[in-house]
Amino acid sequence: MLDCIVAAAIEEPARNDPPPAPSAGQTYLAGTSPTGEWSDYPDHLAAFGVGGWRFVAPVAGLRVIEKSSGTVAAYGAAGWEMGVVRASRIVVDGQQVVGPQAGAIADPAGGTTADLEARSTITEILSALRQHGLISG
DSSP: OHHHHHSOEESSSOBSSOOSSOOTTOEEEBOSSOOGGGTTOTTOEEEEETTEEEEEOOOTTOEEEETTTTEEEEEETTEEEESOOOOSOEEETTEEEEOSOOOOOOOOOOOSOHHHHHHHHHHHHHHHHHHTTSSOO
């Protein structure tokens, strides 16, 4: 049970029906409308052991890894979120690569000289990419 709580790794995405032949040590995520032995445990982690099924109630912040895809699932106020990453910024090798989103860049309008209009728009795009940390200054 400690593995199920501390380092949970589910076999596959959430499912409502218990697997027909689980192996000891496997953990599943019960869906929102579970059936059979899982019927009283919606959204719970269902860990199978030699004594049968054990269930862990989800709490805000609980995270699991889905083995079949490597996707992280996290439990919050809206239930389980699969593959959603929440961060204020992303840093790779000490370099910020994504930061807070900047405002939109207006589409080019009017103008008679395409080259000047294109250069202005490209400059705005580059500025936005730098502000987001996607390219260096």
